[in-house]
Amino acid sequence: MSFLKFIIKNPFRRKTSAILSIIGICIGIVVIVALGGITNGLVSSFEDTIHAGGADFSISGKETGNSAYGTNPIDANWTDKIANVSGVSEAMPIYVILTSVGNDYMNTLIGIEPNGTSMADISIKEGRMFENNSSEVILGKIYADANNLSVGDSLKVNGEDFKVVGIYETGDSNMAGGVFTSINKVAEINGDNNSISNIYVKVDKGQDPQKVADKIDSMYGDNITTISSVMEMEQMADMLNTLKASSWGISLLAVVVGALGIINTMLMSVFERTREIGVLKAVGWSNSKILTMIVGESLVITIVSAILGSVIGFVATTFLGPMMNVTPTFTPDIFVQAFVVAIIVGIIGGLYPAIKAVKLPPTEALRYE
Amino acid sequence: MDNIIEIRNLVKSYENGHIKALNGIDLTIREGEFVSIIGPSGSGKSTLLNMLGALDLPDSGYINVAGYDLTSNKKLNKFRAQKIGFVFQLHNLIPNLSVVENIEIPMFTSKLSNKMMRKRALFLLDIVGLHDKAFQKPSKLSGGERQRVAIARALANNPSIILADEPTGSLDSKTSVKILAQLIDLHRNNNVTLIMVTHDMAVARLADRVIEVLDGKLVSVG
Numbered sequence: 001m002s003f004l005k006f007i008i009k010n011p012f013r014r015k016t017s018a019i020l021s022i023i024g025i026c027i028g029i030v031v032i033v034a035l036g037g038i039t040n041g042l043v044s045s046f047e048d049t050i051h052a053g054g055a056d057f058s059i060s061g062k063e064t065g066n067s068a069y070g071t072n073p074i075d076a077n078w079t080d081k082i083a084n085v086s087g088v089s090e091a092m093p094i095y096v097i098l099t100s101v102g103n104d105y106m107n108t109l110i111g112i113e114p115n116g117t118s119m120a121d122i123s124i125k126e127g128r129m130f131e132n133n134s135s136e137v138i139l140g141k142i143y144a145d146a147n148n149l150s151v152g153d154s155l156k157v158n159g160e161d162f163k164v165v166g167i168y169e170t171g172d173s174n175m176a177g178g179v180f181t182s183i184n185k186v187a188e189i190n191g192d193n194n195s196i197s198n199i200y201v202k203v204d205k206g207q208d209p210q211k212v213a214d215k216i217d218s219m220y221g222d223n224i225t226t227i228s229s230v231m232e233m234e235q236m237a238d239m240l241n242t243l244k245a246s247s248w249g250i251s252l253l254a255v256v257v258g259a260l261g262i263i264n265t266m267l268m269s270v271f272e273r274t275r276e277i278g279v280l281k282a283v284g285w286s287n288s289k290i291l292t293m294i295v296g297e298s299l300v301i302t303i304v305s306a307i308l309g310s311v312i313g314f315v316a317t318t319f320l321g322p323m324m325n326v327t328p329t330f331t332p333d334i335f336v337q338a339f340v341v342a343i344i345v346g347i348i349g350g351l352y353p354a355i356k357a358v359k360l361p362p363t364e365a366l367r368y369e
Numbered sequence: 370m371d372n373i374i375e376i377r378n379l380v381k382s383y384e385n386g387h388i389k390a391l392n393g394i395d396l397t398i399r400e401g402e403f404v405s406i407i408g409p410s411g412s413g414k415s416t417l418l419n420m421l422g423a424l425d426l427p428d429s430g431y432i433n434v435a436g437y438d439l440t441s442n443k444k445l446n447k448f449r450a451q452k453i454g455f456v457f458q459l460h461n462l463i464p465n466l467s468v469v470e471n472i473e474i475p476m477f478t479s480k481l482s483n484k485m486m487r488k489r490a491l492f493l494l495d496i497v498g499l500h501d502k503a504f505q506k507p508s509k510l511s512g513g514e515r516q517r518v519a520i521a522r523a524l525a526n527n528p529s530i531i532l533a534d535e536p537t538g539s540l541d542s543k544t545s546v547k548i549l550a551q552l553i554d555l556h557r558n559n560n561v562t563l564i565m566v567t568h569d570m571a572v573a574r575l576a577d578r579v580i581e582v583l584d585g586k587l588v589s590v591g
Contacts, residue, residue, distance in 0.1 A: 001470045002483050013465040279461045282424060283475035284450020284526070362424040366457065 003289075007296035014272070017265050022305045024261035025345060028254035029309025032338045034317040035247035037328030041321065043240055044329050054121040055092070055200035056209035058227045059216065073195030074224060082199050085219065087212040089204045092119040093196040095186040099158045101179050102147055109157060110178050111186025117168075119200045122175060127151035127166035133184040138166035142177040157181070158189045201226075255341055258305070262349030266298050270353040277357050278365025287358040294357055298350025299343065306342035310335050373529060373562050374398035374421060379430035381416055381585075390416040391427065392585035400529075403556050403563040405573035408582035414566045415534055417582060421564060422453045422532045435529045450478035454523030454531045454561075456552070458538040460515040462507040468518050469494060469503040475525040493521040497551060513544035520551060531556070533565040537572065549575060 011018045059082060061074040076093060083091040094112050101107035112120050114129050122140075130136035137155055139147075144167050149155060153164045162181065170176055187193045203212045213226040270277065280290055314330060321328040379394040390413045398404055408414040419425040421434055423445040432439045435452040442448060462471045472490035481489065494500045497517040499510075507515055516536065523531055533552060537545035549572060556563040565576065573579045581589045 001466075001473050001486070003477050006466075006470075006474075006477070009465060275459075275461060276463060279455075279457075280474070281446070282422065282449060282453075282455045282457075283522070284446050284448075284453075284478045286446045286478070289477065363419050366424070366461075 003293075004296075007293055008300050010293070011269075011297045011300050014265075014269065017268060018301060021258075021261050021265040021301050022308065025255075025258035025302050025305030025342065026309040026312065028251065028258040028345075029306050029338045029342060030313040030316070031254040032251040032341060033310050033313025033330075033334055034328075035251055036334035036337065037314070037317045037330045038321065038326050039240075039244055039247050040329040040331060040334065041327045042243065054118045054202070056203050057201055057213050058094075059199040059201060059224050060197070060227060062223060062225055073192065073197060074199075076194050076196050078220075078224060079196065079199050081220070082201060082216065085212070085216055087203055087207045087215065088201055089207075090119065090202040092116045092200045093183055094120070094198045094200060095183045095190070095195070096197040097186055097190045099189060101157050102149075102155050108178065109186055109189070110175075110180045111183035112180060113183055116200075119202060120170075120175065120180075122168040122170040122180070124166045125169050127164070130165055130180070130182055132182045133188075134182065135160060135162045135185070136165045137162045137179050137181045138168050139164055139180075140176045140178045141167055141169050143179060146177070155179070160189075251341075255345060259345045259349050262298055262301060262345060263352060265301070266294060266350050266353035267356070269297070270294060270357045274360065274365050274368040277360055278362050278368065281360075281362035282366065291351075291354045291358055294354035295347055295350035298353075299346035302342040302346030302349065303339075306339050309342075310338050313338075371400050372397045373400040373402075373435055374564075375431070375433045376420075377431040379417075379420065379427050379432055381413075381420065381425065381427045389585045391420070394430070394582075394585070394587055396580065396587060398562060398564065401556075401560040401562055402578065403553065403576045404565070405576035405579045406564065406566045406582060407568070407570065407573045407579060412582045413585040414582045416585075418532050418534055418564065418566050421530070422455060423448055446478070450475065450526055452529045454526070454528035456516075456519055456523045456531060456533040456536045458535040460507070460512075460519040462515055462518055462522075464507055467504045467506060468499065468510070471507065471518060472522045472525055475522060479526055489525070490521070493524050494518075496524070496555070497521045511544075512540055513547060516540060516544075516548050517551060520548070520555070524555065528561065530562040530564065533563065535566055535568065538568070545572070 059074075059078070079091050079093045082088060092113060094110065094116075096108055096110050098106050099109050101109055114132050117123065117129065124138065125141065127138070130138055137157065139149060139155075144150065144164070149164055151164055151167060154161045155164055156162070157179070168180070183196070187195070201212070203209050216224070216226050277290060317328045374397060376394055376396040379391050380389070381391040382389045394417060406414045406417060416425065420427055420432055420439070423434070423437075423439050427440060430440070434448070437448045437452065439445065439448070463474065466474075469487065469490045472493055473486045476486045476489065491500065491503060494503050497520055499514060499517055499521070502510060502514065507518065510518065531552070536552065537548050540548060552563060552565070553575060555561060565572075567573050580587055
């Protein structure tokens with residue numbers, strides 16, 4: 001038998017106590033993994049929203065506030081004005097209206113130019129892009145699946161039959177359930193050829209999007225507003241930090257409770273094994289070996305907890321997240337954090353009982369009844 | 370034969386000197402000798418045995434065991450691992466480990482590979498006649514069998530001295546005889562010095578020499 005096998009076997013001598021400790025730490029790890037996944041999911045969803053597709057920032061009418069799909073229209077000729085601002089590489093108009101789509105009395109219909117897929121951050125997975133000014137639509141995969149539509153089907157938009165020519169996918173969760181057609185068709189449905197909702201702006205390579213946005217604000221700030229992703233990110237950073245801090249706070253609380261559990265388990269274990277520790281000293285075990293054994297046993301419990309907690313946290317959040325409209329995002333660092341926390345708790349939880357064991361005089365330990 | 374134990378004016382007291390457990394002990398024991406230590410409860414015989422095994426340190430005096438000066442040596446765990454085998458009144462086996470694994474426990478201090486540890490543990494079980502019980506848990510064994518496992522464990526690191534503290538104290542007389550016979554056989558066949566604390570004068574007389582401790586002093590050395 002190896003020393004390692006001995007350490008692994010020991011914590012399970014008192015099965016109930018070991019299982020209770022594992023449950024305690026496991027809850028802490030589940031909380032870390034679940035909150036980590038949810039926070040990451042919220043951050044990435046937020047970044048997708050703010051990023052305004054493949055654009056660096058977007059422009060909307062003065063009154064529209066900070067909605068990327070503000071419905072207060074701006075004059076269509078702003079697109080050319082913005083495109084001419086130095087530092088701007090591309091400016092693409094986007095026209096969003098509410099109209100009857102399929103079985104929905106009111107739904108968003110998004111109009112873009114047929115060559116604007118990259119700016120809108122969408123990619124055609126099936127079929128093709130709609131043609132300009134035609135009665136053709138492309139559907140987000142989520143919308144198509146939900147309404148059982150595929151390429152070649154017909155979809156009623158504002159009372160007119162539109163042909164589904166393509167299905168797209170996107171990293172932007174706001175766009176994933178959308179219906180797109182050409183911007184001219186949207187203008188026609190809305191009966192307003194001179195308006196658009198937003199302008200997506202991409203800056204020249206090497207240009208700072210924030211500086212270009214500031215320049216546009218200073219030139220045209222009386223009429224339009226830039227929604228800079230960078231700027232928004234800065235504003236939202238505080239909120240995200242608060243979110244992360246609260247998730248860490250809750251995790252820490254869970255971990256502290258778990259840590260107290262493991263200290264208690266290991267103290268009980270040392271207490272019950274006093275005579276045995278005396279025997280180990282009598283047969284020549286050094287203090288460092290006894291310390292390693294007890295801290296090792298504590299680590300066995302916390303590492304088992306970390307494995308179980310990570311699996312439970314991952315599975316539970318993956319299945320339950322979408323029910324709460326959250327798509328969790330798991331990155332390796334979440335699991336690394338969970339294991340680091342488990343190891344630290346294991347060391348701290350085992351150290352105090354181990355020091356107590358080491359300090360036991362062997363003769364007293366052997367006399368212990 | 371050389372002296373394996375030399376003790377001069379050994380003093381040990383407890384509770385700030387109020388209780389003198391050992392009060393100026395002088396003793397020499399030769400290598401390979403079998404010595405019984407007798408005396409009433411609280412006389413200091415177990416304290417003396419603990420001093421010999423470096424489980425406790427004296428307040429003053431000189432104690433040299435198997436070449437280790439125990440009053441100045443700091444690596445007492447190494448001394449215990451290499452030179453001493455303890456047999457206690459209670460077997461003190463680890464319940465969740467098999468019999469053979471219990472015997473391997475002292476060998477964790479050696480440089481033996483896992484395979485060699487297992488080989489030696491099985492060899493020792495053979496010596497105490499429990500080879501067939503190697504993979505059973507101690508709870509499946511009788512009291513006498515457990516004590517034989519404890520003896521095998523004491524021999525794990527091939528010690529120079531076996532210190533036995535009432536090794537038959539918790540056994541019936543028939544089993545006690547077997548255990549004592551086993552200890553004496555090991556002492557004779559391997560030239561191991563055997564020092565045994567006992568209450569029982571009949572058991573003590575089996576030794577080459579009987580030492581009586583009373584109030585922390587040796588009163589007769591016979």
